[in-house]
Amino acid sequence: MADPKTPYVGRAMKRIEDPRLIKGIGTYVDDLRLPGLVHAAILRSPHAHARIRRIDTAAARALPGVIGVFTGADVNAACGLVPCAASIPDLKAPKHTVLAGDRVYFVGHPVAIAVASDPYAARDAVEAIDVDYDPLPVVANAEAAVKPGSPLTHPDLGTNVAYTHAVAGGSSIDEAFRSADRVITHRLYHQRLTPMPIEPRGVVASFHQGEGTLTIWSSTQIPHLLRTLLPGMIGVAENKLRIVAPEVGGGFGAKLNVYAEEALIAHLAMRLQRPVKWIESRRENAAVTIHGRDQVGEYEIAVRNDGQILGIRTRTIADLGSYLQLLTPAIPTLTGLVLTGCYRIPAVKIEIVGVYTHKMATDAYRGAGRPEATYLIERLMDVVANELGIDRLEIRLKHFPQPSEFPFATSCGLTYDSGNYQGALAKAKQLANWDQLVKDRDAARAAGKLSGIGVSTYVEICAMGPSKAMPAGGWEWGCVRMEISGKVTAITGVSPHGQGQETTFAQIVADRIGVPIEDVVVLHGDTNVAHYGRDTYGSRGTAVGGTAIVMCIDKIIAKAKTLAAHLFETTSDHVEFGNGVFTAPGVTNREIAWAELAGEAYVAKNLPAGLEPGLEASSFFEPQNFTFPFGTHIVAVAVDRDTGQVKITKYVAVDDCGPLINPLIVEGQIQGGIAHSIGQVLFEKTVYDENGQLLTGEFMDYALPRATDIPEYVLGHTVTPTSVNPLGIKGVGEAGTIGATPAIANAVLDALAPLGVTHLDLPMTPERVWHAMKTTTAATTA
Amino acid sequence: MPIPVRLRVNETDREHVIEPRVLLVHYLRDHCGLTGTHVGCETGICGACTVLVDGRAVKSCTMFAVQAEGSSVTTIEGVANGHLHPVQEGFWACHGLQCGYCTPGMIMASIHLLAENPSPTRAQIAEGLRGNLCRCTGYSHIIDAVARAGQGAASGREVARG
DSSP: OOOTTSOSTTOOOOOTTHHHHHTTOOOBGGGOOOTTOEEEEEEEOSSSSEEEEEEEOHHHHTSTTEEEEEEHHHHHHHHOBOOOOOOOTTOOOOOOBSSOOSEEOSTTOEEEEEEESSHHHHHHHHHHOEEEEEEOOOOOOHHHHTSTTOOOSSGGGSSSEEEEEEEEEESOHHHHHHTOSEEEEEEEEEEEEOOOOSSOOEEEEEEETTTTEEEEEESOSOHHHHHHHTHHHHOOOGGGEEEEOOBOOOOTTTTSSOOHHHHHHHHHHHHHTSOEEEEOOHHHHHHHSOBEEEEEEEEEEEEOTTSOEEEEEEEEEEEEESSOOTTGGGHHHHHHHTTTTTSOOSEEEEEEEEEEOSSOOBOOOTTTTHHHHHHHHHHHHHHHHHHHTOOHHHHHHHHSOOGGGOSEEOTTSOEEOOOOHHHHHHHHHHHHTHHHHHHHHHHHHHTTOEEEEEEEEEEOOBSOOOGGGSTTOOOEEEEEEEOTTSOEEEEESSOOSSSOHHHHHHHHHHHHHTOOGGGEEEEOSBTTTSOSOOOSOTTOIIIIIHHHHHHHHHHHHHHHHHHHHHHHTSOGGGOEEETTEEEETTTEEEEEEHHHHHHHHHHOSSOOTTOOSSOEEEEEEOOSSOBOOEEEEEEEEEEOTTTOOEEEEEEEEEEEOSSOSOHHHHHHHHHHHHHHHHHHHHTOOOOBOTTOOBSOOSTTTSOOOOGGGOOOEEEEEOOOOOSSSTTOOOOOTTHHHHHHHHHHHHHHHHHHGGGTOOOOOSSOOHHHHHHHHHHOSOOOOO | OOEEEEEEETTEEEEEEEOTTOBHHHIIIIISOOTTSOOSOSSSSSOTTEEEETTEEEETTSSBGGGGTTOEEEOGGGSOSSSOOHHHHHHHHTTOOSSOSSHHHHHHHHHHHHHHOSSOOHHHHHHHTTTOOOSSSOSHHHHHHHHHHSTTGGGSOOOOOO
16 A cells, blocks of 8 residues: 555556456346346348348247247337437438338348347247348448449438538648649548457346336446437436446447447337346347448648648548448548648548448447548658658658647647647657667668568547537536545446546545545446436546546535534634645644544534535536547567568557556556557458448457457657646547557558558458568559 | 256356256356356357366357266356455456456466466467457456466566556
8 A cells, every 4th residue: 555645646556346347246237137037139130131021920929938029010119210419411311210120221130029038048039030031232332332323222312322521621722732742642441340349238128117217227338328318219208217337348439329229128128017138149249239430532632842741632431331320420520520630731621421331330439530530641641751752750740730839720620729749759769769670670671571660640539528519418427425424425427337437536536535545436337326427438538527526526625614614613714625634724723534524514413504414516527628639659560471460569659648547547548449459450350242241240250359469568658738627637548549550550561661562451461461562562442 | 858967166066957058158157146257259259258167268158068067167256265366366456457348257268377387478378368358458468467476477577657
């Protein structure tokens, strides 16, 4: 135990949530056991597009243990439409019901649901349902989908184009291109990815007939948004609805959604008057939990021969899949918001075309829009540097705003409140021993080896966010209660599922209230306990949710001072507070600790006139802006000439997320984020064939990084606080995934540069790298 | 047709009559009430369901419960006897878990790994955990945790901080 006077904030503390998890006694959705619980399994379409001629459930209903089998005709009217909260002008959207109507439009589209006394019987029932499909034409490629004559994902919409979103900012883009010495064009493809949390989704619903209350346990990141949105689907009032996110086994954006199954299981629990459980299989998770990314674009850059970038013009096609989940159409627009990265680029014009195809919907996957933008701009910086023969650090430094120029307004319309991009780059160079790294690479090349170094200097949008920029409010709620015993309960509206806020919030509370951390309990994830919230996504938990907690503490201390002044028989301006003790120097030698003060507050026999009993406060924090963490990643790789295998030989990451509450947890977030990027650059790609069949439906086919794929990291930080919140913290959950992808990709291309390879699409698998080495021509988008 | 199965789980004799098709992981979770063993894929790849069967790490989704007849099974609930197992301590101290879902399987695989090789190098730890997927941590802290738990703890690098 450290010196009790040492603040908890800033310490690499072990997590408070861990003991239950390492003992295997945490409760995930599938661990719930309720009396009378029955089990659901879902029949899903094997076709990407087909008319449903007939569904025969008789054989399934006759099986032992089967309680009911339901089709769209049975449940859709009662379950409403799957909601999309994104607001995009002139958006064309299909009406997506919880089970298919007369048509399926992606592989995995739910067609029928069976409920039985045990999960095995439910699966047997699904096997016994007979569906007569009439296959229809399929489009599984977004670029093909915008061509005339393409099959239509939804014939009634008359087009596959959901929307076109244009951003033009800064000075005149036409003038930029007119005055350029040259225009460099490059095509970049950001492949479709499957988030793959190790815990698939799951839902348990239980209806209390007497109270008329419905409780839903869901493996979700957003219990509060569910409580807001489900009433519109299933007709249960918000104040009769309790959503619980118990232990949640990973989210990465995949559980930032309102899914058909949540409404469906809730409906069946009410309809059958029994608690119902549905647990997603891995195959279902790969097919019907949202996918991420899937954007392809042509990028034109207007440059002067001295390396000055004058403007970027682009048309990006974003594959939305076949329908809209909660934020589907908004995600590609985030790419446009931060496309200029951490650079001063005077003019931009971005056109994003959202397109329907017969595939699963895309939506927010770790980073959501910013990894796409960062990959684009950081690849393009290397492309420009290589074309013009300029050093790639030099060209980045040339376009950084100076630290004194913040707040910095970008051509994309954002205002970055703070930044020191030069500082992060300098620190990363120093940690990487840059000059030696370059010498080593050159020596390896001279010896005939393929060795490369990659850099990315990134900025991201975090702490989402101001309500004016968020579909359903971007504030966060908190409540802090000094209990009568002197223990402290902090309740947050964010919904951590691995990010460790039970620990980091306890560190903040213990320091500010002045109690041992063991006396603090942080509660979350149950809408009957955390009454309001906007949940966990967009690296917002600590920066936005933590600030709401701080506001509560300030209110409690202010009230406690009033009470202490009364007990000291003085006025509150004479009362001082520190280390959990109230004093009134010069008035009395008496000290009042929290336990005594809390006793007075709740026993309430000696309160000043007008002071309410109790010591509890709640707050909503409304941030005035996003935050803009940044950093520099430097990666060295070796490519095997015989196999095309890429090995990461050095990884240096310097991230600036502001002050660190718990360095150990920050490190875990960054390392985990980088692992997602290692997967994206080297292994992962969600593949549909031309018939819309999903070929990556299992861990067997979709390659997550394994322990042997991970390098040893050198991690560093610079600390540039934000002014957006009083903690100065900016968020770190997505940083690794945003900064790492282009750094690794740039390193592989640097290694292959001596062979004349100037471009490779992601993922840079051994096969693709080997092929590029053999042909020494750029591999093209698959 | 249900048949009897007898095995020892966490030092307790168990006897149930179950369908022969019931996977060991479902038997442990649904019949023994030991929900610490998790299901991540049902195809033997993710390793979240790893338990020890007669001391060897086994993915319990790849085995029918009746195949464990007469065996001694240890699950995550059985490794701490009043105090945390060194591997559990390692995971806690090194932040070797985030969401915790893969953790029981990781811990069981690590116990087996250390039983085979009490002083593994980092590369040997990574190789030994290739059969267990984690999507949160990026594995680096997991390797720290196992190195700390092993007799070769001295070779386990302190977590790098800049």
